[in-house]
Amino acid sequence: MTHEPAQRQSREWTLSDCGEWIAVPGAGDDKYSRGVLGVVTGSDEYPGAAVLGVEAATRTGVGMVRYVGDDVPSRLVLERRPETVTAVGRVQAWLIGSGMDAAHRDPANAARLRAALADGVPCVVDAGALDLIAEEHAPVVITPHYRELARVLAGDAARASGGGAGAPSAEKIAADARGWARRAADATGATVLLKGHVTHVCAPGGEVIDVCTGPDAGWLATAGSGDALGGILGALLATHADRIAAEGHDALAALAATAAALHGAAGARASAARAGGPIAALDVAEHVATVVGDVLSAA
Numbered sequence: 377m378t379h380e381p382a383q384r385q386s387r388e389w390t391l392s393d394c395g396e397w398i399a400v401p402g403a404g405d406d407k408y409s410r411g412v413l414g415v416v417t418g419s420d421e422y423p424g425a426a427v428l429g430v431e432a433a434t435r436t437g438v439g440m441v442r443y444v445g446d447d448v449p450s451r452l453v454l455e456r457r458p459e460t461v462t463a464v465g466r467v468q469a470w471l472i473g474s475g476m477d478a479a480h481r482d483p484a485n486a487a488r489l490r491a492a493l494a495d496g497v498p499c500v501v502d503a504g505a506l507d508l509i510a511e512e513h514a515p516v517v518i519t520p521h522y523r524e525l526a527r528v529l530a531g532d533a534a535r536a537s538g539g540g541a542g543a544p545s546a547e548k549i550a551a552d553a554r555g556w557a558r559r560a561a562d563a564t565g566a567t568v569l570l571k572g573h574v575t576h577v578c579a580p581g582g583e584v585i586d587v588c589t590g591p592d593a594g595w596l597a598t599a600g601s602g603d604a605l606g607g608i609l610g611a612l613l614a615t616h617a618d619r620i621a622a623e624g625h626d627a628l629a630a631l632a633a634t635a636a637a638l639h640g641a642a643g644a645r646a647s648a649a650r651a652g653g654p655i656a657a658l659d660v661a662e663h664v665a666t667v668v669g670d671v672l673s674a675a
């Protein structure tokens with residue numbers, strides 16, 4: 377029988393673990409000292425993803441969101457959240473790629489994504505930016521679902537061998553999601569948040585963290601739910617720049633697990649508010665603030 381070293385074991389992350397990772401502003405804080413999140417998400421093809429990520433980030437708590445994107449998503453973001461700033465400026469973290477399609481990336485979005493990755497601050501990389509992670513130099517958390525992780529690992533295998541042979545299919549990843557989250561973290565050097573009914577988080581060389589705070593039924597499996605998760609995680613990274621600088625991927629993994637736990641609990645609360653019935657992604661985003669309040673009052 378083989379034994380994994382202790383740091384490769386798995387643990388569960390619950391709401392009681394989250395309190396330490398929510399930054400509550402004090403009397404001396406202003407919007408900049410709290411942290412600013414830069415967001416490059418959405419496109420004329422998928423504008424709603426931008427709205428969902430910005431809404432969720434705002435409801436998680438952050439000093440400011442700077443949104444940088446195409447005209448249609450910019451207008452929709454401002455209609456929903458007029459406090460969002462569309463002027464370019466400094467940020468403490470980035471959220472990139474939700475609502476974008478790597479196969480149809482236009483030059484303006486390509487330049488925005490590359491600029492965010494080159495900025496050097498922590499970055500959440502989702503959906504249509506996942507193909508760019510080999511270029512990054514910043515501390516990165518990737519947030520794939522099974523099909524997206526299969527594509528990430530195929531790209532990784534192709535770079536290593538010139539072919540891509542040996543990369544797992546989405547079905548193979550689904551059959552051992554915990555194991556593939558760990559292998560993907562080691563292979564990419566990024567902290568991995570692998571989405572599913574149970575979400576698995578792993579830093580390179582670290583333990584796997586399981587998160588299962590969502591509703592018992594799979595109501596979170598709905599369009600845009602993952603776009604909202606990206607916003608939650610982006611806000612947490614932007615408000616913990618000092619801890620990420622000091623603790624690196626250990627902090628990124630704790631923040632990613634916190635984001636998944638808040639997201640699941642917000643989905644459960646949103647469903648409970650509808651007698652256990654179905655939810656929309658915007659319901660999840662809106663309920664994050666209440667879940668943050670719950671976590672802080674229980675701490």
Ligand SMILES: NC(=O)C1=CN([C@@H]2O[C@H](COP(=O)(O)OP(=O)(O)OC[C@H]3O[C@@H](n4cnc5c(N)ncnc54)[C@H](O)[C@@H]3O)[C@@H](O)[C@H]2O)[C@@H](O)CC1
Nearest residue numbers: 422423424425473474475476477503504523524599600603
């Ligand atoms: N409101 C929005 O703007 C939303 C934007 N989204 C964005 O959409 C982009 C693509 O995300 P996906 O997770 O769809 O990407 P995937 O590439 O994983 O899924 C697309 C694939 O799903 C399969 N598929 C499509 N329709 C299907 C159907 N009816 N039945 C069975 N299989 C089907 C096809 O093989 C297609 O290639 C991402 O950028 C994502 O962020 C999604 O999050 C949904 C909501």
Ligand SMILES: Nc1ncnc2c1ncn2[C@@H]1O[C@H](COP(=O)(O)OP(=O)(O)O)[C@@H](O)[C@H]1O
Nearest residue numbers: 521571572573594596597598599600601602603
């Ligand atoms: N069966 C399920 N039960 C509970 N949560 C799920 C289930 N399937 C997916 N989820 C969660 O819902 C979200 C879906 O994200 P994603 O696949 O990126 O969707 P989208 O691209 O439409 O936003 C993730 O947070 C994932 O963990």
